[in-house]
Amino acid sequence: MKNEPFSKSRLQLLLVQVKSSPLLRRVGLLGVGVAAGQAITLATSPILTRLFAPETLGLFGLFTSLSFLIGNVSSLRYDLGIVLAQERRMAAALWSLSLTCVLVISVAVALLLSVGFAPALSEIMGADDLISILPWVPLQVVSIGIFLGASQWATRKKEYKPQAQYQFARAALVASLQVVAGYLSLGAHGLVAAQIVGFLGAAVILLHTSIRPDWSYIVSSFSLPRIKAAARKYRALPQYTAPQELITSLTQNLPYFILGSFFGTAVVGFYWLTIRTMQLPINFMSQAVRQVLLQHTASLRNKKRTILPNTLKMTAALACLGAIIFTPIIFWGPLIFSHFFGDDWHEAGLYASWVAVWMLTVLSKIPSWCIFHVLGKQRLQFVFEAFMFVSQFTALTFFSLFYSPVVAIAGYTSVCAIFNIAIIATAFGLAWKEDRNIRCVSPSS
Numbered sequence: 001m002k003n004e005p006f007s008k009s010r011l012q013l014l015l016v017q018v019k020s021s022p023l024l025r026r027v028g029l030l031g032v033g034v035a036a037g038q039a040i041t042l043a044t045s046p047i048l049t050r051l052f053a054p055e056t057l058g059l060f061g062l063f064t065s066l067s068f069l070i071g072n073v074s075s076l077r078y079d080l081g082i083v084l085a086q087e088r089r090m091a092a093a094l095w096s097l098s099l100t101c102v103l104v105i106s107v108a109v110a111l112l113l114s115v116g117f118a119p120a121l122s123e124i125m126g127a128d129d130l131i132s133i134l135p136w137v138p139l140q141v142v143s144i145g146i147f148l149g150a151s152q153w154a155t156r157k158k159e160y161k162p163q164a165q166y167q168f169a170r171a172a173l174v175a176s177l178q179v180v181a182g183y184l185s186l187g188a189h190g191l192v193a194a195q196i197v198g199f200l201g202a203a204v205i206l207l208h209t210s211i212r213p214d215w216s217y218i219v220s221s222f223s224l225p226r227i228k229a230a231a232r233k234y235r236a237l238p239q240y241t242a243p244q245e246l247i248t249s250l251t252q253n254l255p256y257f258i259l260g261s262f263f264g265t266a267v268v269g270f271y272w273l274t275i276r277t278m279q280l281p282i283n284f285m286s287q288a289v290r291q292v293l294l295q296h297t298a299s300l301r302n303k304k305r306t307i308l309p310n311t312l313k314m315t316a317a318l319a320c321l322g323a324i325i326f327t328p329i330i331f332w333g334p335l336i337f338s339h340f341f342g343d344d345w346h347e348a349g350l351y352a353s354w355v356a357v358w359m360l361t362v363l364s365k366i367p368s369w370c371i372f373h374v375l376g377k378q379r380l381q382f383v384f385e386a387f388m389f390v391s392q393f394t395a396l397t398f399f400s401l402f403y404s405p406v407v408a409i410a411g412y413t414s415v416c417a418i419f420n421i422a423i424i425a426t427a428f429g430l431a432w433k434e435d436r437n438i439r440c441v442s443p444s445s
């Protein structure tokens with residue numbers, strides 16, 4: 001009984017802190033938008049798996065992975081400069097530069113596909129039917145590029161409600177249109193068209209609410225000298241940030257390409273559903289927790305307080321949460337997937353049992369990610385990512401060449417999990433060293 005008032009007071013204090021903290025309110029608002037969108041995605045997945053064959057969803061997965069691989073770096077990451085720029089006119093020039101890069105790269109991709117690159121790409125991915133939907137890629141890249149610039153402009157203005165609306169609207173539009181496409185038997189073309197229309201429709205909402213009030217100013221800032229000056233000042237973004245983003249995107253999309261090349265589109269479809277389902281809690285937790293934890297860890301360090309105890313506590317808490325979420329999938333993945341998505345998706349459940357182990361380490365790694373950034377160890381983190389990519393590629397190719405898809409995914413996810421554990425251990429070591437330095441400087445603390 002004594003603990004009850006204490007618990008209530010702690011809860012009330014937490015609510016007051018959330019309400020009084022602009023950072024927590026913004027993260028919470030974005031978290032609600034992301035969570036609502038992911039709830040829609042999860043709710044419609046069992047419908048899509050009964051309307052589309054694994055081969056069709058595999059083609060869609062290959063298209064999406066290729067489009068996002070290009071789209072995520074189509075701005076050459078000049079969009080990040082929109083938030084970093086101190087002057088509003090420089091930010092407007094960077095918005096123009098970002099959009100220009102997106103359009104140029106989209107046109108370049110369209111030209112490559114029109115001059116005969118499409119058949120070669122389809123052959124490399126092991127999906128001849130992919131050639132018919134590749135012409136949609138440039139339009140998908142444009143939709144992604146528009147969102148990148150618009151969201152950064154909204155972030156600069158501290159307008160998070162439009163971004164939350166975008167997340168919800170995009171998920172709702174894509175999900176509803178894809179279900180309609182399934183009932184109309186439109187196949188992979190219907191899935192792709194629905195996704196592009198959903199992205200563009202949601203981008204219109206973001207543009208209307210965030211960009212429209214500043215449109216005349218952005219247009220007046222569009223000039224070649226200003227764009228050149230912005231490109232020179234923020235040249236580090238395409239030189240360093242864009243390549244790192246490309247490696248990260250390649251790492252995330254690597255299984256689609258290799259599995260498609262060795263085993264065909266049906267296996268890609270199984271893997272697509274697995275990742276689509278397993279990453280939902282990860283995406284929400286990453287976006288909702290990471291920024292808050294990053295700020296808290298940085299605050300502890302700035303106040304010369306130890307950061308390892310908090311890191312250990314948060315890692316343990318997230319690991320326990322991950323165990324609750326993923327343990328049923330680890331042990332009963334095939335049964336769960338067959339029940340929710342249909343008997344045809346039993347093999348996806350086999351993949352999910354291994355992917356769940358990997359996702360458990362991804363969730364537990366969030367505090368370690370904060371340690372690397374707070375201590376300025378991004379270069380070390382990049383080294384980890386580079387070695388991880390090479391190891392993933394080697395393991396997935398080797399196991400795909402000699403074994404079954406299940407063994408290939410087991411080997412791939414095991415490598416991912418081992419690297420994540422190594423990153424966590426390294427972060428603990430960095431935090432311990434930092435805390436020791438603090439104690440040496442201030443013994444009384």
